[in-house]
Amino acid sequence: MQITINQELSLRTISLGDTEKVFALTNASREYLKEWLPWLDYTKEVADTRTYIESCIKGHEANSSLSLVIVFRNEIVGIAGFNSINATNKIGTIGYWLSEGAQGHGIMTKTVKALLQYAFETLQLHKVEIRAAEANYKSRAIPERLGLVKEGTIRAAEWLYDHYVDHVVYGMLKSEWQQQK
Template identity: 85%
Template sequence: MQITINQDLALRMIAPEDAEKVFALTDASREYLKEWLPWLDFTKELADTKAYIEGCIKGHEANSSLSLVILFKNEIVGIAGFNAINPSNKIGTIGYWLSEGAQGHGIMTKTVKALLQYAFETLKLHKVEIRVAEANHKSRAIPERLGFMQEGTIRAAEWLYDHYVNHVIYGMLVSEWQQQL
């Protein structure tokens, strides 16, 4: 599966052959990503990324998640997709990360917009959520820019190495997406 966003940007299902590139990108961006992502200490070697990709494939096969590599000018620059898909409630939760070197090109805003279209038009979801650490203003700007509603805050929602962070929950309903078209 591939979603072409424009001539420079596309999303593609993560695959086992991506392991080396994804691990290298993770490793090169480790300190940058560690500020907001809790899994870096569990991704210390190539085998960890291979296990992650296997889990992504199983999640897709179970229709419970969808992990995609972000391709910018044919190079993997990050991961985005649905960390969770709840088919009975028709709700998907988007997650994403982008390497430090790929920042500043509007990649993630375009990626999340494409994921919204896929969620509502292909997966036929009713709602899409994004959960972001309260102080992660760069990441919060994405759902805010795309017209998500801020629905609330979950206190101490995530352990980040040595402290808890609150999560702000953003949501968009299919009807709100359709009004933007």
């Protein structure tokens, strides 16, 4: 699957062929990403990334998740997609990360906007959620910029290496997406 956003930016389903590039990208941005992502200590070698991608493929095949590489100017610069898709309740949860060097081009806002469109128009979801650590203002700015509603805060939602962080939950209903269009 591929979603073309513009001439420079697209999303496509992650594949095993992306293993080396995704690991190299993760490794190059390790310290930057570690501030808000808890899985970096478990991604120490190429085999760890391969295992991750294999789980992404299984999730896609089961229609329970969808992981996409973000391709900007013909280079993989991050990962975005649906960490979970609850088919019964028609709710998807978007997650994303972008390499440090790709910041400042509006990539993630455009990516999440495309994912919202895909969620509501293709997957026919009723609701999309995005969760971000309370102090992760860059990540929180994306749902706020795109008009998602701040629904609340989950206390001690995630263990981040040596401490818990609260998550702010944002949501958008399909009817709200349609009103925005």
